[in-house]
Amino acid sequence: MPLQSIYWKNGKIVIIDQTKLPKKLVYKTLENINDVAEAIINMRVRGAPLIGVTAALGLALVAHKHRYDKRDKVLSELHEAAETLRRTRPTAVNLFNAINSVLDIAEKSSDPAKATIEYAIKMMNKDIEINKKMAEVGQSIIEDGDIILTHCNTGSLATVSVGTALGVIIMAHRLGKKIKVYATETRPKLQGARLTAFELVEEGVDAYLIPDTAVAHTMKTKGITKVLLGADRILGDGTLYNKIGTFQIAILAKEMGIEFYTVAPTSTFDLKSSRAEVEIEERDAKEIIYVSECQIAPETIRTFNPAFDETPPEYITGIVTEYEVLYPPFEESIKRLFNKIREER
Ligand code: MRU
Helix, strand or coil: CCCEEEEEEEEEEEEHHHHHCCCCCCCCEECCCCHHHHHHHHCCCHHHHHHHHHHHHHHHHHHCCCCCCHHHHHHHHHHHHHHHCCCCCCCCCHHHHHHHHHHHHHHHCHHHHHHHHHHHHHHHHHHHHHHHHHHHHHHHHHCCCCCCEECCCCHHHHHCCCCHHHHHHHHHHCCCCCCCCEEEEECCCCHHHHHHHHHHHHCCCCCEECCCCHHHHHHHCCCCCCECCCCEECCCCCCEEEEHHHHCCCCHHHHHHHCCEECCHHEEEEEEHHHHCCCCCCCHHHHHHHHHCCCCCCCCCCCCCEEEEEHHHHHHCCCCCCCCCEEECCHHHHHHHHHHHHCCC
């Protein structure tokens, strides 16, 4: 059974504290909205879909606390909590999409507390179903003999369960496809080393961990056939925002004729923003001056520590969603998919 990263338990949220992995599997209870914001900012929970679900459940915590209050009071508490959550991490659009859809449901309901709690729990459970579908859809791009490079962590730990890109990879392995996986360490937060390697080992996938600096060499010498990674935001023209390092991997893949796929649910799409409007999170200098507790650079060095980068659509072979694999021209294929979803509602 794949791990589940988050639960709703008797009016509280229980998460796997990902900062403790891979040494310890520690569960932490989040009791209020400040706990939730802290867990997102300090990456106890991370990964775009999981951040979105955590925010929704964070609003459910507030709704639960105020469930006996008047409708107006519940709504004003929800809006205040939403502002706190919006300030946590700016790049993954799932956070904003989740907050907006919860508030929309609450506003339309005569009992916003009940509606919020029910909707957030539904969103949590639906995430697992969506990821299972994405893993199935993604099988059409994985063949026996594929040697796959992946970046960051896109597994159960980046979602409620199952994962996005790693979900596709793990399902391929479970179906008996003969694949090999190379996972980058993903400095500075080491999501690849700490989390992806952990999930790959748990699943018994034929996998290797490589330093981020070894991507070109690995592509050239180990016969990488495909790159599969996740997304924190995809714009209407297919522009991809994902973990820092994604753009350089995309450039290398194109140069070496390697297919480059991103795997993302439709909740990761942002059809409204332009590139100029997307904020790329910059994180604390300490993350690159220290590895864990160990100082590896002078304390006073100036740093630049972007958490994400932007990959233009011309580097992307395909986008795996829970509905279908989208191919270029993305402006058209994305529009067509979202029109279809709207019509079916
Ligand atoms: O900073 P993180 O760990 O939240 O970044 C995670 C990523 O960049 C993932 O690739 C992305 O969220 C997709 S995960 C399903």
